[in-house]
Amino acid sequence: MNDADLTIWGSGSWGTALAAHLAENGRTVCLWGRAEAQIERMRTTGRNEAYLPGTVLPDGVHLTANVEEAATASSMWALAVPSHAVEDMAQTLRPYLAHVACAVSLAKGIDADTGRTMTQVMEQVWQPNDPPCVALSGPSHAEEVALSAPTTVVAAHPDKQWAEAVRDVFMTDRFRVYTNTDRLGVELAGAAKNVLALAAGICDGVGYGDNAKAALITRGLAELRRLGHALGAVPETFAGLAGIGDLVVTCVSGHSRNRHLGEQLGRGHTLDEALDAMHMVAEGVYTTKAIHRLAQEHNVDMPITAAVNAILHEDADPHRLMERLMARAPKPEVRPASS
Numbered sequence: 258m259n260d261a262d263l264t265i266w267g268s269g270s271w272g273t274a275l276a277a278h279l280a281e282n283g284r285t286v287c288l289w290g291r292a293e294a295q296i297e298r299m300r301t302t303g304r305n306e307a308y309l310p311g312t313v314l315p316d317g318v319h320l321t322a323n324v325e326e327a328a329t330a331s332s333m334w335a336l337a338v339p340s341h342a343v344e345d346m347a348q349t350l351r352p353y354l355a356h357v358a359c360a361v362s363l364a365k366g367i368d369a370d371t372g373r374t375m376t377q378v379m380e381q382v383w384q385p386n387d388p389p390c391v392a393l394s395g396p397s398h399a400e401e402v403a404l405s406a407p408t409t410v411v412a413a414h415p416d417k418q419w420a421e422a423v424r425d426v427f428m429t430d431r432f433r434v435y436t437n438t439d440r441l442g443v444e445l446a447g448a449a450k451n452v453l454a455l456a457a458g459i460c461d462g463v464g465y466g467d468n469a470k471a472a473l474i475t476r477g478l479a480e481l482r483r484l485g486h487a488l489g490a491v492p493e494t495f496a497g498l499a500g501i502g503d504l505v506v507t508c509v510s511g512h513s514r515n516r517h518l519g520e521q522l523g524r525g526h527t528l529d530e531a532l533d534a535m536h537m538v539a540e541g542v543y544t545t546k547a548i549h550r551l552a553q554e555h556n557v558d559m560p561i562t563a564a565v566n567a568i569l570h571e572d573a574d575p576h577r578l579m580e581r582l583m584a585r586a587p588k589p590e591v592r593p594a595s596s
């Protein structure tokens with residue numbers, strides 16, 4: 258096969274949901290997974306029971322575990338592996354870069370060691386070939402996209418023609434794609450909302466209630482805007498789909514793995530226990546440290562992120578941290594983004 262509209266790298270819940278939805282809407286999609294046995298099971302059953310139970314894969318989804326076959330299947334690649342696997346995946350794809358006209362980052366995370374966004378990671382590995390790397394993000398739980406429930410996202414690249422090229426491949430009657438030239442803001446927002454979703458889950462697990470959750474979402478957005486300002490993102494991006502949109506859905510949804518993991522921590526389970534009970538990725542666990550470090554390096558006040566970091570990595574007690582957050586010095590609600 259070499260005439261697919263799109264190759265999706267990663268056959269977890271997000272890669273599978275997008276492949277199924279797009280194929281249902283007339284696209285031909287090559288879906289690559291690293292485990293031959295899992296791909297074979299998907300071929301036989303027509304489903305991905307491990308990551309997206311119940312969804313039937315339409316005929317337009319071509320399944321493969323062969324890298325060369327997937328790389329040459331189309332000229333648009335979308336990386337749907339977790340953020341900690343993006344650098345390795347990009348390395349694996351280097352020999353095939355002549356085939357790609359445009360790449361899409363679907364992962365929502367920040368590189369834990371370097372603080373780079375996922376498109377920065379891809380661009381660094383792929384230079385000097387430099388295929389344009391577009392970020393696609395927004396409130397989009399795989400389980401709902403697979404059911405073709407109405408969903409809106411944003412495709413972001415500094416050159417709007419590449420954001421539009423991605424929009425044109427991904428947009429359907431039920432999957433609406435906006436464009437934005439602030440790729441950095443879109444990626445920061447997509448990553449940081451996972452940290453705040455952990456906080457929302459902890460809040461649920463402890464039983465603090467809806468007022469506290471609304472406060473976490475609102476003040477979480479404020480600290481995300483401050484980080485974005487320090488790093489050069491556009492403030493309006495955080496009021497958009499990748500910002501408040503994804504923050505709301507991830508903090509309240511029963512589908513969110515990050516919120517769920519936070520809830521387990523709030524109920525008193527250790528991080529290891531909570532992770533052992535999940536087979537899907539909860540990006541916030543890796544991203545919290547990276548965002549906390551970025552905040553320190555750029556002197557940005559991010560008290561909620563700092564509290565989540567302390568719960569995850571310093572075994573801090575959520576009650577004590579909540580008391581500390583509430584007892585901080587009084588402040589005006591609206592401050593200049595730089596303070």
Ligand SMILES: NC(=O)C1=CN([C@@H]2O[C@H](COP(=O)(O)OP(=O)(O)OC[C@H]3O[C@@H](n4cnc5c(N)ncnc54)[C@H](O)[C@@H]3O)[C@@H](O)[C@H]2O)C=CC1
Binds near residue numbers: 272345365536538540
């Ligand atoms: N599930 C969702 O609703 C959405 C997820 N995302 C993002 O998409 C990314 C992927 O998430 P999911 O598909 O949900 O995760 P998942 O946990 O459901 O699946 C991850 C997939 O990546 C594969 N994988 C793991 N390490 C790999 C490696 N080193 N090389 C190749 N493949 C590897 C796994 O085998 C699995 O197929 C994450 O960054 C997530 O934040 C974005 C939007 C929605």
Ligand SMILES: O=C(CO)COP(=O)(O)O
Binds near residue numbers: 395398503507516
């Ligand atoms: O990004 C998502 C929804 O937009 C998925 O969130 P979780 O990874 O927390 O399930």
